Amino acid sequence: MQLQTRPPENLRALLELNPTHGEPKRGPRRFWTNREEKLLREHYPQGGVEPCLAHLPGRSAAAIYSHAAALALQAPATQKHDFRRQRWTSSDQIDAVIRRAYQRVPARGDIASLAFTVGRPRWWVTKRATQLGLVTPRFKEPAWTNAEREIVQRNFHRPPKIIRGMLKRAGYQRTETAIIVMGKRLGATRYDPLHLTATGLASLMGIDAKTVTGWIGRGLLKASRRGTGRTSAQGGDQFWIRVRDVRAFIIDNAAVVDLRKVDKFWFIDLVAHGPT
Template identity: 55%
Template sequence: MLDVNPVAGAIRCGTRRFWTGREEKLLRQHYPSGGVSACLAVLPGRTASSIYNRVGILGLRMPGNDGKVHERQHWQTTDQIDAIIIRTYQTKPDKRAVQHCAQVVGRPRWWVSKRALKLGLVAPRFKEPVWSEAEIGVVTDQAHKNPRTIQKALKRAGYARTETAIVVKLKRLGADRADPDHLNANQLASVMGVDRKTVGSWIAKGWLKAKRREATSLDDFWWIHRKDVRRFVIDNVAAVDLRKVEKFWFVDLLAGRDG
């Protein structure tokens, strides 16, 4: 039974693990005609996986049944190899365990993963379902909100999407993620001509109404409605330096009819 990575004699270690010019010459002589099995016979101490890795580095290829050299060697399986793969995947292996399995059966890791899929040991990965018009409508209407909040809105509407899928979709749609009715502390500070700490002090003193939201950064956890900014300006005129405010925004704020 193929329970170990095939090798003739003791495995090379120490300085003997480095490949010599003579060994590489033997690889070039025997691999194209006999594959890994032929190389094992003339390279004592070299495992099947080490030979496979070395021929890959050297760019050696083995002709197929049609006599032509293909990009990859056509690896065959056996009941013994399948049994080892099944035994490995029954334990829900991580990447390291799959690599060890590949060394044991003398096959590349990509082949082992592909074989596990064919044996029904791994759930196939399906492409993301096409977005419906209704889903797109939900994400565009709420583009300014946190991806998690949008995900909950989609769930209430009967759709299931990951936060990553939502962010990617918004980027592809080129959706405007700015909320016309709200500003965060940084945005308000910019149009008022002050720094963020000043805005924070207005909030701390109770002059400016604001609420916390799911923060995307340490500087962006305050969520302030335009009507509350207007109320602050009206009630605290002395705190506003009219020379520093963004005048067009300021006029639009005061002329607004909301709230």
């Protein structure tokens, strides 16, 4: 392939065309000689691949580029520069602009816009606002009190949203994540001796959960929603069934119970003693 009179606009296009000036070198001639490497060292740092094509007949653009990389040669456009870290400074005018922006709570995108206005990075603007006392630093949550721990441990079987409301009514502010973490630290159990989910009841009776939800849908088994806040993609909110309603259902609908499948210890305790 002959060298084009009008070279491509960029290196990538040049390598895709992969032109060769003269007859390509094959066989033993494919190995680079000392003279060729000397020419490559002389011309590649000055202009890159393109000027080397005329000085290295038989070498393709890709071959020149690859061998230059092996020799750690760099073209002018890719040579490394001594980039020194930018030191950002402030002024009375910049501080005044930052103060005006922080007089109200910044909305999403306001800080980025402010950084563009003052010609500084976003991280620098936030740091400067903190130094000026405009941003309240975040502190760790206060230590848990014994009263809070007791509420969490006693009600850990309930959804975190419900427990959060109970804490709020008692005068405490905790996130749902903090409640879950504290419950696990306390070793609290999510088991509720007075309630069952539809899935839990189905497991104890050795049937499919859809059978239980079918009983609920037909009004045979009383149930309420648990209030978990699960989305439809997660299967929706769970059914919350009182154990005493399960006992009443079994007594009234004994024919649907397959004694071969039920958890016998749970079943005997339920029928003989009922919920505690």
